Amino acid sequence: MSVTLTESAAKRVQTFLAKRGGIGLRVAVKTSGCSGMAYALEFADAADKDDLHFESHGVTLLIDPKSLPYINGTELDFVREGLNEGFKFNNPNVKNECGCGESFAV
Amino acid sequence: MALLQIAEPGLSAAPHQHRLAVGIDLGTTNSLVASVFSGETAVIRDHGGNALLPSVVRYLDPETEAIVGDAAKACQSDDPHNTLSSIKRLMGRDLRDVSNISDMPYAFVDATGMVSIKTRAGIKTPVEVSAEILRTLRLRAEAALGGSLVGAVITVPAYFDDAQRQATKDAAQLAGLTVLRLLNEPTAAAVAYGLDTASEGIFAIFDLGGGTFDISILKLSRGVFEVLATNGDAALGGDDFDQRIYEWILTATSLATPSPQDARRLLTLARSAKEALSTTTTTPITATLSDQRSICLTLSREKFDELCADLVARTLKPTRKALRDASLTVDDIKGVVLVGGSTRMLSIRSAVAEFFKQPPLTDLDPDQVVAIGAAMQANVLAGNRKGDEWLLLDVCPLSLGLETMGGLVEKIIPRNSPIPTARAQEFTTFKDGQTAMSVHVLQGERELVSDCRSLGRFDLRGIPPMVAGAAHIRVTFQIDADGLLSVSAREQSSGIEATVAIKPSYGLADNQIAQMLEDAYSGAEADMQMRMLRENQVEGRRLIDATEAALAEDGEKFLSPPERAAIAQHMHLLADIIETGGDDTIKSLKAACDALNQATQEFAGRRMDASVKNALAGQRLDDITAPNPVTA
Numbered sequence: 001m002s003v004t005l006t007e008s009a010a011k012r013v014q015t016f017l018a019k020r021g022g023i024g025l026r027v028a029v030k031t032s033g034c035s036g037m038a039y040a041l042e043f044a045d046a047a048d049k050d051d052l053h054f055e056s057h058g059v060t061l062l063i064d065p066k067s068l069p070y071i072n073g074t075e076l077d078f079v080r081e082g083l084n085e086g087f088k089f090n091n092p093n094v095k096n097e098c099g100c101g102e103s104f105a106v
Numbered sequence: 107m108a109l110l111q112i113a114e115p116g117l118s119a120a121p122h123q124h125r126l127a128v129g130i131d132l133g134t135t136n137s138l139v140a141s142v143f144s145g146e147t148a149v150i151r152d153h154g155g156n157a158l159l160p161s162v163v164r165y166l167d168p169e170t171e172a173i174v175g176d177a178a179k180a181c182q183s184d185d186p187h188n189t190l191s192s193i194k195r196l197m198g199r200d201l202r203d204v205s206n207i208s209d210m211p212y213a214f215v216d217a218t219g220m221v222s223i224k225t226r227a228g229i230k231t232p233v234e235v236s237a238e239i240l241r242t243l244r245l246r247a248e249a250a251l252g253g254s255l256v257g258a259v260i261t262v263p264a265y266f267d268d269a270q271r272q273a274t275k276d277a278a279q280l281a282g283l284t285v286l287r288l289l290n291e292p293t294a295a296a297v298a299y300g301l302d303t304a305s306e307g308i309f310a311i312f313d314l315g316g317g318t319f320d321i322s323i324l325k326l327s328r329g330v331f332e333v334l335a336t337n338g339d340a341a342l343g344g345d346d347f348d349q350r351i352y353e354w355i356l357t358a359t360s361l362a363t364p365s366p367q368d369a370r371r372l373l374t375l376a377r378s379a380k381e382a383l384s385t386t387t388t389t390p391i392t393a394t395l396s397d398q399r400s401i402c403l404t405l406s407r408e409k410f411d412e413l414c415a416d417l418v419a420r421t422l423k424p425t426r427k428a429l430r431d432a433s434l435t436v437d438d439i440k441g442v443v444l445v446g447g448s449t450r451m452l453s454i455r456s457a458v459a460e461f462f463k464q465p466p467l468t469d470l471d472p473d474q475v476v477a478i479g480a481a482m483q484a485n486v487l488a489g490n491r492k493g494d495e496w497l498l499l500d501v502c503p504l505s506l507g508l509e510t511m512g513g514l515v516e517k518i519i520p521r522n523s524p525i526p527t528a529r530a531q532e533f534t535t536f537k538d539g540q541t542a543m544s545v546h547v548l549q550g551e552r553e554l555v556s557d558c559r560s561l562g563r564f565d566l567r568g569i570p571p572m573v574a575g576a577a578h579i580r581v582t583f584q585i586d587a588d589g590l591l592s593v594s595a596r597e598q599s600s601g602i603e604a605t606v607a608i609k610p611s612y613g614l615a616d617n618q619i620a621q622m623l624e625d626a627y628s629g630a631e632a633d634m635q636m637r638m639l640r641e642n643q644v645e646g647r648r649l650i651d652a653t654e655a656a657l658a659e660d661g662e663k664f665l666s667p668p669e670r671a672a673i674a675q676h677m678h679l680l681a682d683i684i685e686t687g688g689d690d691t692i693k694s695l696k697a698a699c700d701a702l703n704q705a706t707q708e709f710a711g712r713r714m715d716a717s718v719k720n721a722l723a724g725q726r727l728d729d730i731t732a733p734n735p736v737t738a
Contacts, residue, residue, distance in 0.1 A: 016112060025112065042113045087110045096145035 001072050003027060003054055003061055009078040009087060010057030016043070017059075023047065024060030027076070029067040037070060037104055039089055069093075125256045127286060127488035128247045129294070129480025132236060132260055132274065134194040135316025135344060136447065137161050138474060139243040140481035141251060147298075147481050149474050150250045158473060159246075161316075163238045164189040165227035172227065174242040183371035186211040188225045192345055193239075195317050196221050196232040197277075198270035211366040220273065233277045240281035257284035259484040261291045261476050263318045263338070286487040291315075292322035292336070294479030295445045298470060301326050307440035308334070310428075312458055312466065313476075314421060315446035317343040321425045323432045323439075337428035342420055344380070344448035350413045351376035351405065355391060359401050368395050383407050384450045411453045418457050425461065442466040447473045506561075506583055506591060509546035511536050511647075512640035513555045518583040521551065528584040533595075535579075536648065538655060539571040543579060545595050547606065552625065553633035554640075564606040566595040574648070639687070642695040646684050649699055650677055653706055656713065664712040673709065676702040 005013065013025050026044040029037050044062045047053070052068060054061040063071070074091040094104045128141045128150070136158040140149040149157040156176070164178035165188045173181075182189045190212065201216040213224040222231045240260075248254055260283075262274050271288055278285045292311035301309055306326055313320040320338040352373050356364070364372060375391050382389040383405070391403040411418075429435065442458060444466045449455065459465050470478065507517035510533070518529050535543065543566045550558030569577055578598040585591050594605040653673065661670055680698040683691050 013112070026115070039110055040113070041110045042115050045115055087112070089110070 001052075001068060003056075003063060003068075003071055003074050003076065005056040005059055005061070006075060006077045007057055009076050010059045012078045012087075013059045021045075024053075024062050026051075026062045027067070027071060027074075028064060029070045039071075039104075041087055125488040126247075126251045126253050127256050127481075127484035128243075128251075128258045129289075129477050129482070129484045130240065130243055130258050130260045130283075131291070131294075131474075131477035131480060132194065132240065132262075132277075133161055133315055133476075134192050134318060135161060136473065137239050137243060138477035139247045140474065140477040141247060142481055142485035143251065147478050147485075149477055150247050152246055159239065159242060160191070161193065161239050162189060162191040163193070163235050165225040165230065168227045170227075172238045174238050183367050183374060186366040186370045187213060188227075189370075190223060190225070190230070190235050192317050193232050193235045195341070196223075197236065198232075198273035211369060233273050233280065236274070236277035237280035240278055240283055244281055244283055255283065256488045257286040257484065259287050259289050259294075259480040259487065260285055261289050261294045261480050263291055263313075263315075263320050263340070286484055289480055289483055290322070290336075291445065291476050292320060292324065292443075294476045294483065295443050296324050296326065296479065297482050298475045298479035299443055299467060301441075301443075308432075308434065308438050310425070310439050310442045310462065311445060312421075312425070312442055312449065313338075313445035314448040314454060315343050316448070317341070317345050319343060319421055319424065321421075321428045323428050323434065334432035334434070335428040337424035337431065339420060339424055342417065344377075344446075346417055347380050347414050347448065347451070348373055348376040350417065351379055351391075351410065354405070354409075354413055355401065355403060358403055359399075361395075361399075365396055371395075372401075379405050380410070380451070383410050384452060407452070414453065418453050421454070422457065422461055436462055439464075443475070444468055444472050445475050504549045504559075505551055506547070506549050506585075507558075508581060508593075509544075509548060509555045512644040514637060514640050514644075515548050515550070515553060515555055515558050518581065519585065528582060530580055530582040533579045533581055534575050535569065535572065535577045536574055537651065538573050540574065540577070541569045541571055542567045543569060543595065545581060545593065545604070545606075547591075547593050553637040557625070557633075561591070562593075562606050564593075564595075564604050566597065566602065566604045568600065568602045569597050570600050574651070635692075639692050639695070642692055642699070643684050643687075646680050646695055646699050649702055650681060653677060653702065656706075656709070660709075660713050660716075664716070665709060669709070673702070673705050676705045 017024070020043060022043040022045050024044045024047075026040075026042045028040040028042070030040050044060075047062050048064065050065055051062045052065060054063065070093055071089070071091055072093065074089055074093075077088045077090060079085065079088050091104070097104045126141070128139050131138045131140075138149050138157055138159065140147060151157050152159070152175075154176075159175045160179040162175065162178040162182065164173040164181050164185060166173065172178075178189055179191070182191065192210070198220060201214060201221045215222040215224055215229055220231055220233070222229050223235075224230075244255060244258075258278065260274060260278055262271055274288060275285050291313055295311050295313065296309060301324075308323060308325050311320070311322040311324060313322075318338065318340055319342040320336065322336045323334040325334050352369075355372055355376065356362075361368075371393060375393055379389045379391050386407075388404055388406045391401065391405060393401045395401065429439075439462055442462045442464065444455070444458065449458075449466075449468075449472045455466065455468075505517045505521040506519040507515045510516045516531070516533075518531055519527060533543070544563060545566060546555070546563040547561045548555060548558040549561050552558050566579065569579070579595055580598060581593065581595045583591065583593050592605060592607045594603060596603040654677075657665075657670070657673070665673070676698070680695075680702050683695050683698050
C-alpha cells in the first residue's frame with residue numbers, strides 16, 4: 001500500500017511547504033464528483049490519529065484509511081500542459097473518468 | 107484528467123455536481139425510470155425492489171392524492187371506474203380514434219381534442235393521468251439519486267403524431283419534469299444495445315408492448331443512425347393477447363356480460379395466464395365471481411398460440427411493409443432487437459426468428475431496454491459526458507443565420523450542429539441614431555440572402571439612439587430537441603427584446619435539402635466573390651455616411667472650400683463605383699475607399715485636435731495629469 005510523488009511533484013510541494021509551513025500534503029478522495037469520486041489535495045497542518053503516513057522524496061503524505069483503497073498505487077506528478085500547470089494523479093484504480101476530468105470512478 | 111492545485115486544509119473545492127437526469131419509458135402497461143450513475147446505467151427500483159411501475163392510476167376523492175402503480179392495480183377489479191389503466195392509448199386522441207374503447211370500463215367524456223374520463227376525483231384527461239405516473243417515477247428517482255432532476259428523456263412510440271407527442275410533453279411538465287427530449291422508443295432500444303457505437307449495419311427493432319406494436323428499420327454507421335422506415339400498429343399489444351384469453355374464458359364459462367368488477371378480475375387472470383405460459387406449457391385459471399360462481403379452467407400453450415395466431419400474424423404484416431418501404435429484404439437485416447414485455451411470448455419469439463431467419467437479440471430485459479437507452483441519452487443531454495463522445499442523433503440539416511447589411515447572410519448555427527443547440531452573436535447598428543433593426547432569419551449555405559430560404563423576420567424596436575456601431579444587440583438562435591427554432595434579439599443597454607419561433611425543417615423534403623447543399627458547393631467561388639464585393643460596398647457606404655455626418659457638423663469650421671470640394675469629389679467617385687456594382691469593381695472600390703480616407707485624414711486630424719482642446723479647456727493641469735486611465 002503506498003502513494004508516491006514524482007521528483008518534480010515532490011520539489012514543488014517542498015517549495016510550497018517551505019513558504020507556507022505545514023507538516024505535509026494531504027491526499028483524499030471525496031465521494032461527490034460527477035462520475036463518482038473526486039480528489040482533494042490540501043496542505044496538512046496536523047495529522048489525524050487514523051492518518052496513514054507515506055514518505056516520498058522527503059515529503060510526508062497523509063492519507064486517511066478510507067481514501068487509500070481508491071488511490072493505492074497512485075503516483076502524483078506535477079506537469080505543465082500548455083499554460084496550465086498542476087498536479088496530476090496517475091491512479092491505476094481508475095476505471096472511468098468524467099468528461100471534465102474532475103472526478104473518476106473505480 | 108484536470109490538473110489539481112493544493113488547497114488550504116478543508117477548503118478543497120467540490121467538483122461540479124453530477125447533473126441528475128433520467129430516462130423514462132412511459133408505457134401503456136408499465137412504466138420505468140432509469141439513470142446513469144457512476145458510469146453505469148440501471149433502472150431505478152422502488153422500495154420493494156420493483157423496476158416496473160404499472161401504468162395504473164386510482165383516484166380516491168378530490169382531496170386525496172391518487173394512488174399509482176401496484177396498489178392501484180390491485181384495486182382494478184374492485185374499483186374499475188376510478189382505476190385507470192392503458193391510458194397511453196388515449197393520449198392526444200378523441201373518442202372515435204380509440205379502438206376497443208367499449209372494453210374500457212370508464213365513464214368517458216368526449217372533449218374537443220382529447221377524450222377525458224369522469225372519476226370520483228373529477229374529470230381527468232389522459233395528460234393528467236400520465237402526469238401522475240410520471241410524478242411517481244420522478245419522486246422515485248429523486249429519492250434514489252438524492253437530488254432534484256435536471257431533466258428527463260421520455261420515450262414515445264415512433265408512431266406518435268404531434269398531438270400525442272405534445273400531450274406527452276404536457277404530462278411531463280405537469281409532473282414537474284423538464285423534458286430534455288422525446289426519444290423514439292426504437293432509437294432508445296438501439297442506444298441501449300450499444301448499436302450506435304459497436305456495430306454498423308441495418309437493424310430491425312421489434313417492439314411489442316402492452317398497447318402498441320412498432321417495427322423500425324435503423325441503419326447504423328459510426329455512431330450516427332438513420333431511421334430507414336417505421337411501421338406498426340398503434341392498437342396491437344399485450345393487452346390484445348389478454349383480451350383473447352379473456353374472451354376464451356367467457357366462452358368457456360358461457361358468461362355473457364360480466365359485471366365491471368368481474369371483467370377486471372378476469373382480465374387480470376388472463377394476463378397472469380399469458381405471462382405464465384412463457385415458462386410453462388399449461389396454466390390453471392381459477393376465480394370466484396361476484397355471483398359466487400367459480401371458474402376453474404386450464405389453458406395450454408398450444409391453445410393460447412391458436413387463440414392468438416392472427417395477432418402474431420398481424421405483427422408480421424407491418425414488418426414486411428417496413429422492409430419494403432426501406433427497399434430491403436430480410437437478408438439485409440444484421441440483427442433484430444426485441445423490445446417490450448410481450449416479446450417474452452414464445453410464439454412471438456419463434457415468429458420473429460422464423461421471419462428474419464435469425465434468433466433475435468434478447469440479452470437485455472425487453473421491459474427495461476427502452477428506459478436504459480433513454481437514460482443513456484439523458485446523461486449525454488445533461489452534459490455528463492465528454493463532448494467528443496456526443497451521441498449524434500439529430501442534426502440541423504442546413505445552416506441558420508440572419509441578413510446583414512448588403513444582403514449578406516451571417517451564419518449563426520452551422521449545418522450539422524447536433525441539436526438542441528443555442529448560439530449567440532452580437533450585432534450593432536449601421537446608421538447614427540438608428541432605433542430599429544430588422545432581423546431576417548434565413549436558412550441555407552449560400553452567402554447571399556437571395557440564394558437562401560427565408561424563414562421569417564421580426565423587428566427589434568426601441569433601440570436608444572446612438573452613433574452607428576455603439577449599440578450592442580445580441581441575437582440568439584436556439585433550436586430545441588424537437589427542431590423548433592426560436593430567435594431572439596436583445597439590445598444590451600436598454601434590455602429591450604424581441605423574439606420569433608420558427609419550425610425550420612417545415613416543408614423541406616430531403617431532396618430539397620440535398621439540392622440546397624449542392625448549390626452551395628457549386629456556387630462557393632461565386633459566393634466568395636459576391637461576399638467580398640458586398641462587404642466592400644457596405645464599407646464604402648458606411649464611409650460616405652460618416653464623412654457626410656462629419657462635414658455637416660464641422661465642415662464649415664475646419665475646411666476651406668477647395669478642401670471640401672476635394673473630399674466631395676472622392677465621395678462621388680466612391681458612390682459611383684458602389685452604384686455600378688459588378689464583380690470587377692472590388693479593386694476599384696477598395697482604392698476609392700482608401701482615397702476617401704486619405705482625403706479626409708487632414709480633416710479628421712483637425713477635428714480631433716479641436717475636441718481634445720475642448721475637453722481640456724477650463725481644467726487645471728493637475729486634473730489632467732492625474733492617473734486617469736486611458737480608455738481605448
